[in-house]
Structure formats: C-alpha cells, structure tokens
Amino acid sequence: MSALSLKNLDVSYGETKVVHGVNLEVAEGESFALVGESGSGKSTILRAIAGLAPEWTGEISVLGKPRSHGVDRSVSRTVQMVFQDPYGSLHPRKTIDAALSEPLAIHGIGNRGERVEAVLAQVGLDQRFRFRFPHQLSGGQRQRVAIARALMLEPKVLLLDEPTSALDVSVQAEILNLLKRLRREQNLTFLMVTHNLPVVSFLCERLAVMRHGRIVEIADVAQLKQGELNEPYSRELLAATAGA
Amino acid sequence: MTTRDWLLADSPTSRLQANVGRAYRVFTALLRNPLSVLGGIIILVLLLTALFAPLIAPFSPTGQNLSQRLLPPSGVNWMGTDELGRDIFSRVVWGSQITLTIVALVALISAPLGLLIGAIAGYFGGWIDKILMGFTDIFLSLPKLILALAFVAALGPGINNAIIAIAITSWPAYARIARAETLTIRNAEYISAVQLAGAGPIRVIVQHILPLCTSSMIVRVTLDMAGVILTAAGLGFIGLGAQPPLPEWGAMISRGRTFILDQWWVATMPGFAIIIVSLGFCFLGDGLRDVLDPKSEGKS
Amino acid sequence: MSPLLEVENLRVSFPTHSGRVEVVKGLSFTLGRERLGIVGESGSGKSMTGRSILKLIRKPGEVTADKLRFDGIDILDQSEKQMRAIRGARISMVMQDPKFSLNPVMSVGEQIAEALMTHQKLGRREVQQRILDMLTAVRINDPERVAKLYPHEVSGGMGQRIMIAMMLIPEPELLIADEPTSALDVSVQAQVLDIIDDLVTRKGMGLILISHDLALVSRYCDRILVMNAGRVVEECAAGQLAEAQHPYTRGLLAAMPVIDETRDELPVLDRTQWAGT
Numbered sequence: 121m122s123a124l125s126l127k128n129l130d131v132s133y134g135e136t137k138v139v140h141g142v143n144l145e146v147a148e149g150e151s152f153a154l155v156g157e158s159g160s161g162k163s164t165i166l167r168a169i170a171g172l173a174p175e176w177t178g179e180i181s182v183l184g185k186p187r188s189h190g191v192d193r194s195v196s197r198t199v200q201m202v203f204q205d206p207y208g209s210l211h212p213r214k215t216i217d218a219a220l221s222e223p224l225a226i227h228g229i230g231n232r233g234e235r236v237e238a239v240l241a242q243v244g245l246d247q248r249f250r251f252r253f254p255h256q257l258s259g260g261q262r263q264r265v266a267i268a269r270a271l272m273l274e275p276k277v278l279l280l281d282e283p284t285s286a287l288d289v290s291v292q293a294e295i296l297n298l299l300k301r302l303r304r305e306q307n308l309t310f311l312m313v314t315h316n317l318p319v320v321s322f323l324c325e326r327l328a329v330m331r332h333g334r335i336v337e338i339a340d341v342a343q344l345k346q347g348e349l350n351e352p353y354s355r356e357l358l359a360a361t362a363g364a
Numbered sequence: 365m366t367t368r369d370w371l372l373a374d375s376p377t378s379r380l381q382a383n384v385g386r387a388y389r390v391f392t393a394l395l396r397n398p399l400s401v402l403g404g405i406i407i408l409v410l411l412l413t414a415l416f417a418p419l420i421a422p423f424s425p426t427g428q429n430l431s432q433r434l435l436p437p438s439g440v441n442w443m444g445t446d447e448l449g450r451d452i453f454s455r456v457v458w459g460s461q462i463t464l465t466i467v468a469l470v471a472l473i474s475a476p477l478g479l480l481i482g483a484i485a486g487y488f489g490g491w492i493d494k495i496l497m498g499f500t501d502i503f504l505s506l507p508k509l510i511l512a513l514a515f516v517a518a519l520g521p522g523i524n525n526a527i528i529a530i531a532i533t534s535w536p537a538y539a540r541i542a543r544a545e546t547l548t549i550r551n552a553e554y555i556s557a558v559q560l561a562g563a564g565p566i567r568v569i570v571q572h573i574l575p576l577c578t579s580s581m582i583v584r585v586t587l588d589m590a591g592v593i594l595t596a597a598g599l600g601f602i603g604l605g606a607q608p609p610l611p612e613w614g615a616m617i618s619r620g621r622t623f624i625l626d627q628w629w630v631a632t633m634p635g636f637a638i639i640i641v642s643l644g645f646c647f648l649g650d651g652l653r654d655v656l657d658p659k660s661e662g663k664s
Numbered sequence: 665m666s667p668l669l670e671v672e673n674l675r676v677s678f679p680t681h682s683g684r685v686e687v688v689k690g691l692s693f694t695l696g697r698e699r700l701g702i703v704g705e706s707g708s709g710k711s712m713t714g715r716s717i718l719k720l721i722r723k724p725g726e727v728t729a730d731k732l733r734f735d736g737i738d739i740l741d742q743s744e745k746q747m748r749a750i751r752g753a754r755i756s757m758v759m760q761d762p763k764f765s766l767n768p769v770m771s772v773g774e775q776i777a778e779a780l781m782t783h784q785k786l787g788r789r790e791v792q793q794r795i796l797d798m799l800t801a802v803r804i805n806d807p808e809r810v811a812k813l814y815p816h817e818v819s820g821g822m823g824q825r826i827m828i829a830m831m832l833i834p835e836p837e838l839l840i841a842d843e844p845t846s847a848l849d850v851s852v853q854a855q856v857l858d859i860i861d862d863l864v865t866r867k868g869m870g871l872i873l874i875s876h877d878l879a880l881v882s883r884y885c886d887r888i889l890v891m892n893a894g895r896v897v898e899e900c901a902a903g904q905l906a907e908a909q910h911p912y913t914r915g916l917l918a919a920m921p922v923i924d925e926t927r928d929e930l931p932v933l934d935r936t937q938w939a940g941t
Contacts, residue, residue: 157849158820172556196562209553213575215382219554222571223561248375251382256374259706269557288705288876293919293930300929315850322921322930345924360851361923 121184123148123277123309124169129178131161131168138164140333141178148183148276151303151310153320155357156330162313164333166279169311170201183276197227200270204282206262210254216240216265217250223272235272242305243268243298260291267298271306278303280312284319296322317361321345329354393655400651406644414460421454426609434627444629447619452633455611459634462612463641466527466596467589473531475585478538479577483569485539486546497543503536508591509598516604523612526605530595534588541584545577579656586649590642597638613638668838668870669695669717672731676712679724687712689894695838699864699871701881701902704891705916710874713891714840717872718757719747735837753783756831758860760843762823766815772826773811779830798829802859821852825859832863838870846876857884878905878916890916 124146131139139161146152154162167173169180171191180187187195203209210219220236229235240247243264254262263283270278283299284292300323303310314320320327321344329336329351337351349355372389376382394400413420423441429449437444443452485496503511515529549555550573558572597614599605606612608619613634620631676688688709693700704710716727719739732739734755742750751757759765767775776795780786786794799807802825815823824844831839841860845853861884864871875881881888882905890898890913898910908914915933 157851170556170560172559191559191562193562196560199560201557201560203553203557205553209557211554211572211576215376215379217379217382222558222563226558226561226563226567251376251379252374253382253386266557269561273561289878289916290705290919290933293921294932296921297929297932318921318923318925321923321925322927347923356851358923360854 121148122146122181123150123183124152124311125179125181125184126165126169127179127181129165129168129176129180131164131173131176133164133173133175138333139168139176142335144328144335144338146309146311148309149307150326151312151324153324153327154311154313154330155315155317155320155327157315157357159332160330161333162330163281166201166281166311166313170199170279171195193227196223196275197273198275199277199279200273200275201279201281202263202266202270202283205286206259206266207254207286209266210262212254215251215253216257219254219265220269220272223269227273239268239271242271242302244294258291259287260294263287263291263295264298267295267302271302274306275308277309277311280310280314282314283312285314285316292319299323317344317358329357390655394651397651397654399647400654403644403647403649403651406640407648410460410464410641410644413457414464417458417461421451421457423451423454425450425455425458425611434623434630436627437629443633444627446616446630447623452616452629455616456613456634456637459611459613459616459637460641462523462606462610463593463596463637466523466530467592469527470531470534470592471585471589473528474535475538475581477531478535478540479542479574479581481535482539482542482544483546483573483577486543487550487565487569487573493543496539500536500539503533504540506533508533509595512595512599513602513604516599521604521607523606523610526596526599529599530592533595534592537588538581538584541580542577545580546573549573549576583649583653583656586645586652589645589649593638593642593645666736667694667696668735670731670733671695671717672729674713674716674729674732675727676709676716676721677726684726687894688716691891691894691896693889693896693899695870695872697837697868697870698887699861699873699885701885701888702872702874702891703876703878703881703888703916705876707893708891709894710891711842714757714842714872714874717840718751718755719744720757749783752779752831752836753834754836755838755840756834756836758824758827758831758839758841758844761847762820762827763815763847765827766823768815770814771811772813772815772818776811776826776830776833780833783834794833795829798833799826801832801863802826802829803855804829821848821856824848824852824856828856828860828863832867835867836869838872839864840872840874842874843876844873845880853880860884878920 122145124144126142126144129139129142130137142165154165156162164173168176171189174189176189182195182198217236220239221232224232224235236250237247240250245261245264245268249257249261257265280299284295287295296319299310302308310324312324321341325341326338327341327344328338331353337349337354339349339354343349347358349358370381371385373381373385376385427450432445432449433447435441435445441451441453443456446452481496481500485493511533512529515532516525519525519528555568555572558568596605597617600612600614601618603618606615608615616634617631624631671694672692674688674691675686677684677686691713702710702713712721715721717732717739719742721727727740729740734750773795776798777791780791780794795811796807799810804810804822804825810818818826839860844860845856848856857880860871873881873885882902885902888900888902888905889896890910892912898908898913900908908917912933915931918931919933921930
C-alpha cells in the first residue's frame with residue numbers, strides 16, 4: 121500500500137491554478153523529494169496534502185484512505201509537516217513545553233510530561249530547553265523543536281518543506297542526520313520539498329522534478345548521483361548545482 | 365539561589381517559572397522608563413485612594429453644611445468647599461472610586477468584546493468578516509460622545525447606564541486592532557502547525573491568536589483610559605452620567621461652572637484630578653507599549 | 665601598486681546586558697584588485713566586516729581598527745558627508761534581497777539614473793544611454809522595456825541584476841557583495857554571479873564576496889578568508905580550499921552533502937572546540 125497517492129491533482133489559489141495534473145505514488149517507508157525552483161508548485165502540493173491549501177481537485181489518499189479538503193483531525197495523526205523557517209514556525213509567546221504539549225492536549229492524550237521529555241531526547245535536545253521560549257533558542261535548536269512537534273502525534277508520514285534551507289551548513293548536517301535517524305527508527309515516510317540536489321542525494325530514494333506546476337520527470341536517486349536524468353530541464357538544474 | 369536568579373534563570377524548570385520570569389523581565393524593563401514609573405505611581409495612588417477613601421477623606425462627601433458654603437482652600441478644607449458646603453477634597457477622594465469603577469468596567473466589557481469580534485472577523489474572513497466589520501464601521505463612523513449621549517438618553521441617565529454606553533462606543537476600535545493583528549498572525553506557520561495538529565477554530569483563536577493580540581490591546585486600553593475618564597466626565601458634566609449627590613468629577617466641574625469666576629476652586633480641583641489621572645494612564649500606556657511591543661521580543 | 669583596501673585589527677562591538685560583545689575580533693587583510701571571498705556561518709561576523717568597511721555600522725555599534733584605509737583614505741576619519749561621496753561612487757554594496765533594497769515607487773530606470781546622477785553630472789541623453797548599456801551588461805534582453813518597469817513587476821533574479829546594474833553604473837573601484845544570491849534559485853544564482861564576475865574582471869575592480877557557501881565562493885574568488893566567531897580561522901587561495909588545514913574549515917567542507925553522496929551520516933562540527941557563539 122502506498123503511503124501517499126496523488127491522482128490528477130490540480131491546486132489553485134483563488135483564480136490562479138498553480139499545480140496541474142500531478143500523479144504521484146510514495147511507498148510506505150520511502151523518502152521522496154519534490155525538486156524545483158521557486159514558483160514550481162512543489163510547496164503547494166505539500167500544503168494540499170496537509171490540508172492547508174483546500175482548493176484542489178483530483179484525489180489525495182493517505183495510507184489508502186482518500187482525504188477530505190481542509191484540515192482533518194484523523195489525518196493529523198498520520199500526516200504532519202515541518203516548515204521551512206524555524207523562526208516563524210514556533211509561537212513566540214509559548215514555551216517549548218507548551219508547543220509540544222499542544223497536539224497531545226488537542227487529541228486528549230495523557231501523560232504529557234513524560235512524552236515531551238521523551239521526544240526532546242529523541243530529537244537530541246537537552247531537557248533544560250524544555251521551558252525556554254523560542255527566542256532563547258538558535259535556528260538549529262528551533263528546527264529540532266519543530267521536528268519534535270511534528271512527531272508528537274506519532275505520524276506515519278512527514279511532509280518536509282525545505283527543512284534545512286534556512287540553516288547554516290554545519291547545522292544543516294545535524295538536522296539531516298537527525299531526520300535520517302528518525303526515519304530509520306520510526307519507519308517514517310518522507311515527502312520533502314527542496315531545491316538542494318545534494319540534500320536529496322543524502323536523504324531520499326526517489327525524486328520528482330517540477331516546473332511550472334507540472335512534474336517533468338520522476339527518477340531514482342541513483343540516476344541523480346550518476347548524472348543520468350533524462351529531461352533537459354532536470355539536466356539544467358543538475359548542471360547549475362554541479363557547477364558549483 | 366535568590367528569587368532574582370530564579371526569575372531570570374536561562375533554563376526554567378517549570379512552565380510557571382518561565383511565564384513568571386517573562387513577566388518579571390517586562391516589569392524590570394518598565395522600571396527603566398521614568399515616565400512609565402510616574403504613570404504607574406499615579407495609578408497606584410488612585411487605587412489606594414479609592415480603596416481607603418473612608419480613611420483618607422476628612423469629611424463626608426455628601427454631608428451638607430450651608431454655613432460653610434464656598435469657602436476657599438484652607439488648612440481645614442484643603443480644596444475649599446462647594447455651594448452646599450461640602451468639602452471638595454473629600455468629594456474628590458470619594459470620586460476616585462467612581463472613576464475607577466467606570467474605568468475598570470469599561471475595560472472589562474469593551475476590550476474582550478472587541479478582541480473577540482476582531483479575532484473572529486480576521487480569522488474566518490469572507491462574509492463573516494464583512495458583516496462584523498461593517499457593523500464595527502457603523503459604530504466607528506459616529507462620534508463617541510454623541511453616540512454615548514444617544515445611548516444614555518435611551519437608557520436613562522445614571523452611572524451604570526453611562527458605563528454601558530461608554531463600553532458600547534469603545535469596543536469597535538479594539539475590534540479593528542484585533543482584526544489587523546489576526547490577519548498578520550493567521551497565516552503564520554505556527555498557526556498552520558496547530559491547525560495541522562487538529563485544533564478547531566475556537567482553540568486556535570482563543571489559545572494561539574488572542575495571546576498575541578493582548579499585549580497591543582493592553583497598551584491601547586491603557587492609553588484609551590484617559591479618553592474614557594473624559595467621556596464619563598463629559599456625560600457627568602452634561603448631567604447624563606452620575607447623578608447628584610454622587611461625587612463624580614465631571615458632575616462636580618459642571619456644578620462649579622456657575623461660580624467659576626468668583627470661586628475658581630470648585631471647578632478646578634476635580635479638573636486637576638481628571639488631568640492627573642488621565643496623564644497617569646497615558647504615561648503607563650506609553651511605557652507598556654515600549655516593553656510589550658512584539659517586535660522588540662527576542663532581542664533580550 | 666598600493667593595495668586598494670587595507671584592514672588591520674578591525675573590531676566591531678555591540679553593547680548587551682552583560683557588557684560589550686565583540687562580533688569581529690581583530691580582523692586583518694589587504695585587498696588588491698582581486699576577488700576576495702569571506703565565508704562563515706551566521707554570527708561569524710562576516711556581514712559586519714563588510715558593513716564596517718562602508719561605515720554602515722549604526723550606533724550603539726562601535727568600530728575600531730589600527731588601520732582601515734581605502735585607496736589611502738582613512739575610512740574611520742571620514743565624516744558622514746565624506747562617506748556619502750565614497751559610498752556608491754567608489755565602493756558599492758549589493759545586498760541579499762533585492763525586494764528590500766529597491767524603492768517600490770520608482771521605476772527601475774529612474775533608480776539607476778539616480779544612482780548615476782548623485783555622483784556625476786551628465787546630459788540626459790548620455791544618462792539614458794549609460795542606463796541601457798548597463799542593463800545590457802547585466803544581460804537584460806530588452807533594456808528599454810525593463811527600465812520602465814517597477815520593482816514589483818520584475819522577478820527575483822531580474823531584481824538582483826538591476827541592483828547590480830545600479831551598484832556598478834557609477835563604476836566603483838570596489839564592490840562588496842553580501843550574500844548576493846542566497847534569495848535566488850540555483851540556476852539564477854550562477855547567472856548573477858557570472859555577471860558580477862565578468863564585470864569585475866573586465867573593469868579591474870576589487871570584489872569582496874561575502875557568503876555562507878564555501879563552494880560558491882571558491883568558484884568565484886581568488887582568495888578566501890574563513891571566519892568563525894569573529895576571527896579569521898583560515899586564509900587560502902581558492903583553488904587550495906580542498907587542502908584547507910584548519911579543523912573548522914575541514915569540518916564545514918565535510919558537513920556539506922554532495923551530489924553523489926555515499927556517506928550514511930554527515931560529520932558534524934564539534935562546537936565545543938571553537939566555542940564562540
């Protein structure tokens with residue numbers, strides 16, 4: 121059974137259609153990347169799956185079950201999202217503890233204190249961070265908190281929207297290692313949006329190259345590593361990265 | 365470990381400590397601004413005066429003594445006496461209770477009301493927003509005092525009706541602010557994150573959006589308090605607010621008007637009280653704005 | 665030939681609750697008509713270095729240096745008025761995000777004209793010609809049309825090229841580019857940097873390229889300074905980056921994933937070793 125299945129997905133923001141007829145299957149436990157430049161619609165697909173971009177037609181299934189438009193309580197326990205900007209994704213007036221307890225409180229799950237401690241340990245944050253406010257944390261630490269928050273409901277699928285592009289290289293390495301380890305430990309499925317091909321090469325197994333709201337090519341990471349992408353646009357992207 | 369260390373700890377050990385610590389930081393920041401300290405002291409004096417009015421006032425605020433009419437300020441009657449021989453100082457002291465009641469009730473009624481309406485309009489958008497904000501705009505387009513006048517005229521004169529009327533006329537400004545803030549907050553990623561966790565709109569608004577609007581609301585309410593006091597005094601002055609013999613400051617000025625040329629103190633003394641208390645709220649509000657501004661957050 | 669820019673023991677500090685904190689701690693380098701890259705992570709002081717050369721550090725920040733000379737002029741001695749004559753005309757700076765650097769209510773052509781006219785007196789026709797030439801030089805295809813556009817009508821990459829045109833039209837001797845491409849897509853990044861590179865080499869200008877991206881800097885510069893916590897930890901020729909000695913530089917290089925990644929885990933910097941920020 122595939123973890124995520126998109127059939128003929130069109131997504132619009134008001135009058136403008138930004139994603140056109142996307143078909144995609146992501147297997148359970150797979151790590152899949154959506155690659156493209158800004159405006160290619162890759163983040164929009166993520167938001168549609170999460171329920172944050174409700175104006176779509178076609179079909180989105182999560183673990184075999186078609187999902188509704190909009191945010192949905194049952195989906196929230198299977199799919200969670202990590203955002204790009206670690207400075208904008210944490211509530212400025214809530215402690216880390218409050219941010220991590222919130223999903224548990226919403227779903228009426230008990231034992232919150234212990235669960236928060238456990239998840240902090242999982243993402244490699246010391247317990248002394250627990251009652252700090254976001255402004256007392258560095259970018260990398262905030263991103264760890266954001267990942268921890270996404271893990272609170274023990275989802276099967278994580279949607280990652282450029283999770284490391286706002287971070288320094290050395291911090292990026294830490295977060296990438298963390299994501300890789302979490303995926304192995306919890307058998308998570310990743311759907312990651314990024315413009316950074318080396319990150320794809322490190323973390324993913326397959327990738328889809330997007331342009332102007334359409335998927336241009338779906339390829340294996342092995343193809344990426346050997347520089348054997350088929351479409352001219354994919355090669356262009358690869359050349360721009362490899363040239364550096 | 366001293367209390368101060370506990371309050372300023374970098375790694376608090378409980379949610380309570382974290383929140384108290386934050387409040388303490390705001391408080392110390394406030395103390396660094398001399399004007400806001402002055403404002404705070406004025407408000408504190410007002411509070412204490414209202415609380416201990418029976419102990420402070422040397423005479424009864426309503427007891428008449430026609431042989432003592434219109435005496436100038438002296439060692440016995442610090443602010444002189446009025447046309448019925450009542451001690452003006454005692455009346456001003458007792459009047460602080462009325463002023464404080466008006467201020468507190470107006471704040472308690474209008475701020476939460478405006479906050480909620482604004483946040484709902486901003487969060488849902490669409491036709492809900494259009495209806496709520498259309499309603500708000502109708503109130504905003506009428507002059508406050510005139511509108512309050514109309515309400516009091518309809519409800520009947522009296523201090524309670526004056527409070528209701530002022531509260532009804534002052535929430536729209538708060539609704540506007542709350543809506544503007546909500547519009548910028550609602551698309552933030554931390555709001556998306558709680559929505560993704562399955563939180564319903566009520567939870568998102570009450571627990572996540574409102575806490576971010578409150579600081580600017582506190583600032584705005586504090587600054588508006590001066591206006592509220594003046595409106596209340598204005599209503600009292602016209603005779604539609606507090607009714608005699610209640611020692612309401614505006615009503616006192618109104619009656620002193622008749623003697624303003626010969627017995628200046630009758631109108632001037634309650635006037636001073638109004639000015640000082642209004643200034644106190646303004647100073648405190650300015651200071652609060654500087655320390656509560658979310659933009660200065662994180663630069664600690 | 666005397667160097668274009670001499671910096672000796674540059675220090676930048678800001679006050680905090682716990683006393684003044686130095687963000688640049690004694691930086692020294694000289695620059696000829698060459699391309700120098702300054703690389704570092706956030707908080708390394710690289711941007712502050714660029715700003716202090718243009719005297720753009722605002723109070724309560726404080727800049728001191730034993731020597732900060734541009735073409736023989738002591739920058740620290742210059743008044744604000746004298747600095748205005750240097751900024752733009754002799755030293756230019758390209759910032760990270762064109763969206764915040766362009767005036768939204770002036771057309772692109774007007775802004776470039778203004779950049780030129782503040783420093784030189786020229787006839788109208790000549791100004792127009794220079795603008796069109798400059799836009800062509802930054803590889804904008806139909807300069808006449810673009811000159812009439814407003815900033816919100818152009819894409820990010822185009823905006824950054826317009827910024828570069830604005831900065832280079834007074835023909836400065838030194839260009840400071842602070843993360844000029846990090847807000848742009850990868851394919852556009854290369855274009856923009858190629859343009860900068862081309863113009864700098866052709867006009868014989870000095871270039872300071874400030875970036876967090878080691879690979880990018882090594883490709884477009886002759887010499888590289890690696891900064892960490894306000895200090896230069898490594899100075900080397902761009903070609904020899906792979907043989908870098910300092911553990912911090914080596915750590916940074918290793919932490920970057922590569923396109924044909926085979927490592928299961930990326931090596932992580934041990935921060936305690938250079939505990940800075």
